[in-house]
Amino acid sequence: MSDADTSHKTANVPQWKREEVDELVEFVDSYDAVGVVDLTGIPSRQLQDMRRELHGQASLRMSRNTLTVRALEEVGDGVADLTEEMTGHVGLIGTNDNPFGLYKQLEASKTSAPIGAGEVAPSEVVIPEGDTGVDPGPFVGELQQVGADARIQEGSIQVLSDSVVAEPGDEVSADLANVLGELGIEPKEVGLDLRAVVADGVVFEPDDLAIDVDEYRADVEAAAAGARNLSINAAVPTARTAGALLGKAAGEAKSLGLFAAVEDEDLMPDLVAKADSQVRALAAEIDDEEALPEELRGVEPAAAEPDDTESEPDAEPDAEETADEDAQETADDAEEDDTDDDDGAAGLGDMFGD
Numbered sequence: 001m002s003d004a005d006t007s008h009k010t011a012n013v014p015q016w017k018r019e020e021v022d023e024l025v026e027f028v029d030s031y032d033a034v035g036v037v038d039l040t041g042i043p044s045r046q047l048q049d050m051r052r053e054l055h056g057q058a059s060l061r062m063s064r065n066t067l068t069v070r071a072l073e074e075v076g077d078g079v080a081d082l083t084e085e086m087t088g089h090v091g092l093i094g095t096n097d098n099p100f101g102l103y104k105q106l107e108a109s110k111t112s113a114p115i116g117a118g119e120v121a122p123s124e125v126v127i128p129e130g131d132t133g134v135d136p137g138p139f140v141g142e143l144q145q146v147g148a149d150a151r152i153q154e155g156s157i158q159v160l161s162d163s164v165v166a167e168p169g170d171e172v173s174a175d176l177a178n179v180l181g182e183l184g185i186e187p188k189e190v191g192l193d194l195r196a197v198v199a200d201g202v203v204f205e206p207d208d209l210a211i212d213v214d215e216y217r218a219d220v221e222a223a224a225a226g227a228r229n230l231s232i233n234a235a236v237p238t239a240r241t242a243g244a245l246l247g248k249a250a251g252e253a254k255s256l257g258l259f260a261a262v263e264d265e266d267l268m269p270d271l272v273a274k275a276d277s278q279v280r281a282l283a284a285e286i287d288d289e290e291a292l293p294e295e296l297r298g299v300e301p302a303a304a305e306p307d308d309t310e311s312e313p314d315a316e317p318d319a320e321e322t323a324d325e326d327a328q329e330t331a332d333d334a335e336e337d338d339t340d341d342d343d344g345a346a347g348l349g350d351m352f353g354d
Contacts, residue, residue, distance in 0.1 A: 041188075
């Protein structure tokens with residue numbers, strides 16, 4: 001807005017209105033995030049309680065809508081978009097918290113409240129089964145009149161089953177409002193409903209802010225695990241995957257060395273164990289012990305080790321700290337596969353170069 005337009009608008013404005021606009025501008029400028037909240041239907045006592053709960057975290061400022069609109073237009077910087085929300089009984093709310101934190105705080109501060117005659121039921125209204133605690137009298141007729149399954153039993157008025165007395169959108173009658181008030185049922189939820197909030201020039205609607213934090217955290221963790229998994233499978237080294245990649249490479253190198261019977265000092269214990277297993281498997285297949293050397297007569301096949309290492313490093317993306325162990329287990333799996341050949345003689349032939 002140009003200086004000329006501002007001067008034209010304020011030329012005939014009373015002093016108190018100009019001062020009020022200046023205070024509203026100062027209020028908007030003093031917070032990182034500013035929003036518009038709906039105050040409709042909030043009793044003054046509960047509104048004061050809410051303002052006390054917000055103290056130190058957010059501030060509420062109410063004024064005439066026309067003056068608030070003028071202040072928002074003067075500030076500009078994105079908050080002018082909030083002028084569209086300045087209808088009805090509304091106020092400004094300012095905070096240095098982020099919009100998501102503000103929305104969560106406002107939702108948590110909402111409380112139940114009695115519903116009055118003529119108001120619309122926000123949800124299904126149920127009078128629950130049980131003892132009302134009211135002595136026998138005309139009240140049982142009032143309950144029945146509004147649709148409750150009520151009887152006098154055991155010296156008091158009791159509701160025999162959960163009774164739906166209003167559906168969402170129904171207008172609450174005076175009789176129903178009185179009955180609900182007598183029973184202490186408060187079907188209405190009151191609080192500061194955030195219409196919109198602006199932070200860093202960006203307008204956030206309530207639907208943008210109503211997120212499930214736990215679900216969002218789980219999604220982020222899954223995405224991070226998936227990215228790490230992709231990095232390992234594609235052999236892209238990063239600070240977080242270098243250890244796992246080295247472990248995987250070491251496991252694969254060992255597996256290759258065992259398969260090719262490379263006579264390496266580090267592999268010799270495993271190669272000897274592999275040869276022993278293959279010899280035992282072959283000896284167990286021969287029925288004629290006379291055909292066997294004396295040291296192999298009556299031997300049993302080597303007991304198979306429990307196969308509990310089927311997963312590769314990328315099979316458990318959430319367990320980053322066990323990636324090196326998983327990579328080693330991959331090599332062990334390859335070794336076990338070699339020792340479980342159906343034809344033990346073929347393995348023995350490999351060992352002797354036939």
